[in-house]
Amino acid sequence: MTVNKFNIHWQVRRLLLKSLKDPKEKVSNVLRWLSEDKNRNQYSKERVLNWLKTTSWAYKDEKKRGYFNKGIKRIKELPDTVWDDTDSDNDFSIYPSSILSKLLKDLEKRKYNLQFKGPPQDHVDFVKKLEKHLNK
DSSP, X not given: OOOOXXXXXXXXXXXXXXXXXXXXXXXXXXXXXXXXXXXXXXXXXXXXXXXXXXXXXXXXXXXXXXXXXXXXXXHHHSOGGGOBSSOOOOOGGGSOHHHHHHHHHHHHHXXXXXXXXXXXXXXXXXXXXXXXHHTO
């Protein structure tokens, strides 16, 4: 299974999480989103696990970093039978243009220099689809 982070539902959630300042609130919010996700799919699980892991790196304080590690542990303890194998669709139309515009600005500012020489193709493709939707 190949999981990428360029799913509209995840990207909108990630944008909201970015606006939250309290790490405990970030973790509880993303875990609540994952548990309320109608699809509860393996793809969302992997996206959240990756986000928890990489976001924790931004915190030097072990207590704050611990919130993210506890979130990872909670997800990993859930039985595999909880997760569906299909990814949710990229239906941009269910989100208001104001949110999509903020997301587009956020994605355009992303830097991939540590991992790649430029934005990965998945990023480029997703941004093009998002721009196309916004320009309708």
